[in-house]
Amino acid sequence: MAHPVAVPQALEIAVLRLAAVRFSHFLLPLLLLLGGVLMAQLAVLNEFFLSLFNVLPTLLLLLGGTFCVVYKRQRELSLLVVVYLAYFLLDTQTDHFRQHGKVREDAALVFHLCSLLLPLLYGLFAAWRERSHLLQDLVARAAVLLAVGGVAVALAQRFPQALQGWLAEVHWPLLHGQWMSLVQLAYPLFALAVLLLLVQYLRQPRPLHAAALCGLFGLLWMLPKTFSQPHALQVMSSLVMLMLVAAVAHEAYQMAFRDELTGLPGRRALNDRLERLGRTYVLAMADVDHFKAFNDTHGHDVGDQVLKLVASQLRKIGGGGKAYRYGGEEFTLVFPGKSLEDCRPHLEAVRQAVQGYSLQLRDTRSRPQDDKQGRQRRRAASASSVSVTISIGVAEREARHRGAAEVIREADKALYGAKRAGRNCVMAHGQNRRGALKEAAVEG
Incomplete structure (x- = not known):
């Protein structure tokens, strides 16, 4: 960490x-x-x-x-x-x-x-x-x-x-x-x-x-x-x-x-992209773990920081993938022309990148008005920090799927499976809890 x-x-x-x-x-x-x-x-x-x-x-x-x-x-x-x-x-x-x-x-x-x-x-x-x-x-x-x-x-x-x-x-x-x-x-x-x-x-x-x-x-x-x-x-x-x-x-x-908060392409851009996908692609749904707790405990400003942090890491996804803001604390990753095996390492890498980033928090209510006092206080004690994790569900387009909407639904089901498996993991559609690519390291 x-x-x-x-x-x-x-x-x-x-x-x-x-x-x-x-x-x-x-x-x-x-x-x-x-x-x-x-x-x-x-x-x-x-x-x-x-x-x-x-x-x-x-x-x-x-x-x-x-x-x-x-x-x-x-x-x-x-x-x-x-x-x-x-x-x-x-x-x-x-x-x-x-x-x-x-x-x-x-x-x-x-x-x-x-x-x-x-x-x-x-x-x-x-x-x-x-x-x-x-x-x-x-x-x-x-x-x-x-x-x-x-x-x-x-x-x-x-x-x-x-x-x-x-x-x-x-x-x-x-x-x-x-x-x-x-x-x-x-x-x-x-x-x-x-x-x-x-x-x-x-x-x-x-x-x-x-x-x-x-x-x-x-x-x-x-x-x-x-x-x-x-x-x-x-x-x-x-x-x-x-x-x-x-x-x-x-x-x-x-x-x-484009989503104004995170800078990622938004839901409308995602829908437009889904209409132009070929026959082979992978879709992944990513969700911030315990996001409601962040908002309830630290306020919506910190919640916005969390979303920006996650978006900044998802934007760096490799393997030809592209991140979109799906809505709320959910994000969609699109991998055109890729298979599930091609995408797994990149999804795991971005999950670890989010987990390894420490988000610093400051108590703005007790912040001194004088800059000199503020500098002295920062030297005396470092800012508190929290760790953010995400869960990811992924699904591959198969012959039985009639469209991208069905693949997204299956990726969403896999996401719920990752949540049930303990969060902070990547799970493909059809896997059981033991088949998660990465078991939860921390609860939160």
């Missing part, structure tokens, strides 16, 4: 958050970002893509905005609106430039304001967490957008020359570089927004947070090339909005098919 080690709670939380970081969160946004950079640099786009990117921002605002409202994603809706407003204002200027060969008189002021307000509003709305009341949150975001936009429009109309001069001024000469294509004030705002969104993702790794961060880099790349590259504005605006809409769809999929 592993020896308990006292680890500061803040460090444990940080480790769990880092463990939730996934490259898959960034994969699609980065592909869209790279594709946008490559496509925007083309001197000529064919007629199809030219027409597509001329209407795509508006379509994404309408369709994606509706999608966000349905799934109560007011944060992403506000980001779509901010990006679209910047696109609309700058597209009006670039259209005039292409048609007349010169920029409008207010082009510099509009461009500088967009360079300043876009990272400000984008970073603010991306880091602004949604409230439980959709209407209140939408009204608050709309009020902020109207207030900031109204002040900017009023100043631009009342003091256009003074405002343009102030925006274009180099406020910090030592920090100014020749590479800067935007007003100097825009770069601190972009840097602050990047830092804010990066911290947000590390605190809560989610596809939406990753998409918002990648989208910000796309906007930073796009703005200096608005007038120098003919398709940069339309292409990158479209793909940044597409990143956000795709992230909403990604999380909607996860809500339906």
Whole structure:
């Protein structure tokens, strides 16, 4: 049995958050970002893509905005609106430039304001967490957008020359570089927004947070090339909005098919997988021993920790198996194309892995308020710990079985047999108590 080690709670939380970081969160946004950079640099786009990117921002605002409202994603809706407003204002200027060969008189002021307000509003709305009341949150975001936009429009109309001069001024000469294509004030705002969104993702790794961060880099790349590259504005605006809409769809999929507590695929994903199994497969049902006692003795928070611990070990199952959250404290392991003999060693290995892990408990009610006292107490006494065990029932698909539902029922019967055999063991369907692969080592 592993020896308990006292680890500061803040460090444990940080480790769990880092463990939730996934490259898959960034994969699609980065592909869209790279594709946008490559496509925007083309001197000529064919007629199809030219027409597509001329209407795509508006379509994404309408369709994606509706999608966000349905799934109560007011944060992403506000980001779509901010990006679209910047696109609309700058597209009006670039259209005039292409048609007349010169920029409008207010082009510099509009461009500088967009360079300043876009990272400000984008970073603010991306880091602004949604409230439980959709209407209140939408009204608050709309009020902020109207207030900031109204002040900017009023100043631009009342003091256009003074405002343009102030925006274009180099406020910090030592920090100014020749590479800067935007007003100097825009770069601190972009840097602050990047830092804010990066911290947000590390605190809560989610596809939406990753998409918002990648989208910000796309906007930073796009703005200096608005007038120098003919398709940069339309292409990158479209793909940044597409990143956000795709992230909403990604999380909607996860809500339906992935268990939020454990991170494992959920019951719906399991049902979908069972429909696509071949003729040879093995199904196993795993159950946490004495789970109700954990909840009754230590509370539901500890019960959640137990489920996360078991899920983290089941996720590592070998032999081509995959773990699913079946419901409650039950999990399902699916081994496509395997026989019972192939799966037995891997099921026994994961049972031992769960048994050998020591779950540390802390009495939060007696936790000192002062950090110094807490450190002294942790040195004096280590945290209490409990051991978790699981029972596993396994069944193999045979010719007499009409479907996966029957195999699951037999695996469930084997699970009850493992419980009767003393728990903390693996039992195959048809075995008696003496045929359990591993007799219980401890009662609990």
